[in-house]
Amino acid sequence: MNEGGSARESSNAWPDALRVAQVRIARPTDRLDEVVRFYVEGLGLRELDRFVDHAGYDGVMVGLPGAEYHLEFTTHVDGSPGAAPSAENLLVLYFESERHRDEVAGRLGAFGVEPVSAENPFWAANGGVTFPDPDGWRIVLMPRPVF
Missing domain, CATH: 3.10.180.10 (2,3-Dihydroxybiphenyl 1,2-Dioxygenase, domain 1)
Structure with missing residues (x-):
């Protein structure tokens, strides 16, 4: 933790040993x-x-x-190795508010994509809405950041 700062503030910086761009x-x-x-x-x-x-x-x-x-x-040109390996392969997007999450969920619904049940109940219990992409990989839209 930085002097005068919180653990959260110091956790937002990339580690010195991992200078990723x-x-x-x-x-x-x-x-x-x-x-x-x-x-x-x-x-x-x-x-x-x-x-x-x-x-x-x-x-x-x-x-x-x-x-x-x-x-x-x-x-x-030779094809891909196949579909999503499981329902737990997720891309999770955390929104600033429920309204922002709902805007995207509504757009996906208008796009013809129906939400699916998440395999892990954590997501729905915390306001997440899960959608499959065309390959079956799942995107979870969360109403707010968790940390």
């Missing part, structure tokens, strides 16, 4: 156009970059403003 979570899909449409038009993330035919891969990066944290979706 960006974080990317990447996964394959056989439905690249559908997945990108879900995350950009449905969820509301921004398309940051894309590439075509890089060693047989096409890909799109989507994310939040600033591009320090983003998702990459790729497709390969």
Whole structure:
């Protein structure tokens, strides 16, 4: 803990031993156009970059403003390894308020995506709403940060 600061304040900084500039979570899909449409038009993330035919891969990066944290979706000419491994593979987005969570949930509903029950009851018990993307990977929309 920093002198005069709280443990929470000091936990918001990257550790000195891990000088990371960006974080990317990447996964394959056989439905690249559908997945990108879900995350950009449905969820509301921004398309940051894309590439075509890089060693047989096409890909799109989507994310939040600033591009320090983003998702990459790729497709390969030979196909992908398959669908989501379990219902517990989650992307959890924490909103500033229930109203902000509800706006996105409403947009996904208007987009034709129906919420599903979370496997872990923690999410629903704390106000989370879970949606599947076109590949079955799940997005949990939480009404507020937990810390």
